[in-house]
Amino acid sequence: MATADGLTRPAVPSRTELAGRYAELCETLRRCAPQADTDDALPEAVFEALRSSGILGAAIATEYGGHGGDAELTNRLIELVATADPSVAIILFQHYAVSARISEWGTPAQRDRYLPKLADGSWIAASAWSESGAGADKRNLATRARRVDGAWVLDGAKTFTTGAGLAQVYLVLAQSSEPTRTISTYGSDGQTFYLIEADNPGLVANTGMDLVGMRASATGFVELAGCRVADSAVLGPVGDAVRIIAGVRESGATLGAVSLGIAEAAYRLAYTHAVRRGLDGQQAVRFRLVDLEAKVCAARALVDSSGRRDTADPGVTTLHSKLHASQVSEEVTAEALRLLGSAGFLRDHPLNKLARDARAVGLMGPINDLCRELVSAPWTS
Template sequence: MSTVHRLHEQASLGERFKSFALEQVAPHAHAHDSEQTFSVSVIEALKDQGYLGACLPAVAGGLGLDMTAYGSLCEALGHACTSARNLLTVHDMVVHTVAEWGSPAQRDAWLPVLARGERIAAFALTERSAGSDARGIETEARETGSGFVLNGSKSWITFGQIAGLFLVFARTGDAISAFIVESERNGVEVAPIKDMLGARGSMLAQLSLTDCLVPKENMIGRRGKGYPHILTDALTLGRYTVAAGTAGLQRACLEASIGYVRQRKQFGKPIAEHQLIQRKIAAMATDAAAGKLLVEEAGRHLDAGHPRALAQVAMAKLFTTRAAFRAASEAVQIHGANGCSADYPVNRHLRDAKILEIIEGTNEIQEIIISRYA
């Protein structure tokens, strides 16, 4: 395929994703935030479009998008609703892990189910005392004759309330291993977490595992491969989706601000004509363009399997999330009291933007990664 053809195809896909997000997702974003739930109709729409298996090859029931095109999908969803993009992030971190590290039997068993969205998947890594430093995981998987018995508790599990399957990281002796745990297994308990600052439609949950027996066949990859191998791989994908989605949020802040400054009048003219407002818009527009370029560069590194993809993704995540927080803060400032009310989306954007600086590795973790490749 020629470069021109490929660029044309990417642009066309990007437009398709934007239309979908605008028509099928954005109308629900306010309700996701205010009601702290997630619309079933949005999940159905994502399923219908095949977006829950976006990166999988067609033979596994997926769309076979490359990372660049997949980034466009995440950008479009992130523009419409951070929680919708969060759904794709956690689901695809599990899909990716099964595809890359699972045995043929595991791939046959789970990938078509996940790609069709028959089960939503969630990523169960974080614990009260373990997050970016996964070596602190206390959840234990004890080997028995018939499999592994899991005991422990996982915190802040995005979409844990509706997940049909969890990828659980647990200690097997001195090392960490990864397990598929179906939500209906004995010993699995899910408790909703409410009233988070942002991404309030992401249906967070506390996951408790009490003498939960899973068969040996549910261990993904070899024993002890959970950390750092599988985790690093999955988190890199997750961070890329967050970066791409956050570039979408930057665009949302910019568009909302431009729309507002053109119609809001003070001192007899639209505030768009005031130079201090123009400066804010210029900074937001420049940051949005830079964020998009960094995401695209990270996508190209991932597609090429480049050894520096990890750092490139960290840069994209660091820049876009910082810039989105700045943009959302300025968007609220531009909107004045209106921006502080729930009637305007920039209120939600600001709260969501803070979450994005924290999830899938805080920005301080991204800085550590970047510095190690500098």
């Protein structure tokens, strides 16, 4: 399969093939999701299922024990997992994102150290970029990295870190020198990425955030106090993290895949309810279901296009896919709840969890308004 960058990649398994391959994993996720949402934590059974499935290595080259997949494969897997439990899909998305960044920007030593562990599931990776007060665009970071006796010392605090307390390695964004100019609407110059392991005595991670949606995603805080790391922890160019940030969009990996899985699950619940209650005999109900299915299909087409990177501007397509799919998931869950009537007003109905999770994706970085800014900014230049 030829792509916009001229490379040829192996065919990606169909959704039907993937669903069959990971049916046992998804069944475990569905079974555990309600209690995990109530407890605000994932049970060990989920991690055992993830590790044994091999799904964690999808974004990693086969030479390191992975599946060698690109964004088209990982997007489909994230969608599949999101139909079972969106909280796990968010953790998986971040794991894939860090795995891909290490694969692309890591030194040979970093790849040898991290990728086999991330591929076999013995380690989980997480991104620690966000800060309270920094804004969605990450241009005003308070976390600082300074040179001390031939090493780097980081001080600061990160919020909304998915997988906090679960991950064994964190990709931390810090200001390593004073910014001299604004060169991006997402991040600024003078910023550097660091791979920091969870057992570093200067790093403390905890969940501690009582979220409305994605409650089992272990989203919380990462505190850095005199966190000392060697030069070997630096990922990519010092002071030029924006190149990696921009590359995330260009890769085609999209949070829209999480939203797509939520929308698909909501549609299926609405369809099953209609058939079970005999409502599918009513033309008005059938037409509403057709409209919901059409929205899901349109969102899937955009997410798939993002993963294939076959458009003139893959980065813009990725942003559009996140925007559109997250809006569709909110619309589909809301309409599905209206179709259910009083049944959807029960607190423990799974559609209500999906609706909360759908809303959360639009607020995840880059948040939807920042996606719009990133797409429209070139129009004013």
